[in-house]
Amino acid sequence: MSSVEELRTEARGWLRAHLTGEFAALKGRGGPGREHEAFAERLAWERHMAAHGWTCIGWPVEYGGRGASTAEQIAFHEEYALANAPTRVGHIGEQLLGPTLIAHGTEELKRRFLPPIRAARELWCQGYSEPDAGSDLAAVRTRAALRDGQWTVNGQKTWTSLAHASQWCFVLARTEPGSRRHQGLSYLLVPMDQPGVEVRPIVQLTGTSEFNEVFFDGARTDAAHVVGAPGDGWRIAIATLGHERGVSTLGQQVGFRRELEALAAPSLLATGAHGDPYELDDWQRLFLFSRADTIYAGSDEIQRTLIAERILGLPKEVRA
Secondary structure, three states: OOHHHHHHHHHHHHHHHHOOHHHHHHOOOOOOOOOOOOHHHHHHHHHHHHHOOOOOOOOOHHHOOOOOOHHHHHHHHHHHHHOOOOOOOOHHHHHHHHHHHHHHOOHHHHHHHHHHHHOOOOOEEEEOOEOOEOOOHHHOOOEEEEEOOEEEEEEEEOOOOOHHHOOEEEEEEEOOOOOOOOOOEEEEEEEOOOOOEEEEEOOOOOOOOOOEEEEEEEEEEEOOOEEOOOOEHHHHHHHHHHHHOOHHHHHHHHHHHHHHHHHHOHHHHOOOOOOOOOOOOHHHHHHHHHHHHOOOOOOHHHHHHHHHHHHOOOOOOOOO
């Protein structure tokens, strides 16, 4: 049996044995437009996974992972989806920031931040998009200045997933006055629980608020809490986006197939009446939330351009 099949069999058995008891009711919880569902219970499940070595399996062993290959990680995420296990709450720290720190962070940053991510003790959000800098990320205006051993951050971020539940945010900020576009940006790690940070929920079509606006007004973080060199933030930010398009999203294909099969089932037509005027059923919520899928992590247009240039080898888009 190959290592991939061994891990697949191990994961399938573990999920079958542990998605029981207090965790049995979490199956299928927390999907698109339902991120608020049983959040505390899903966090407890995440910590249970961590205690049994099932978080951060793709990280190197020296940083608490299993050193799982890409194929092994895909197998795990497929089994997780097939088990109808609850949507993960630590995805941003585990799949985005963690690999970025492993590749580009100092040993001090790795020692400080990787263990609590792996243990699901600290949750992260992503401070990239702004009101006038969404897909055009190089247009960010949030600024930061280094004074007395600390970065002071001022600006606004938007569409910040799970900011209301996160202890930390990795923030792309302009740290060189007068710089433009890709130059003069830095990748800062900023604590959320401080007077200079305000989180305002954005109510979506689904009636829920996974996304948020985040306002930084004199927020502070230590001088050492910068990934890569100051001014090199664009390179680090792009590296994070590469990880965001990684293997964890492949497990979604199982969920898509399950949704399609359920949609085609005759029993779907037997729908009951709603109570509250804006009480959505699962299909309505999924339909409304699906608009977000065309935007986050880069709009569909940007994703097609990346596929054309990096995979198909087509001529690069002319950029100003």
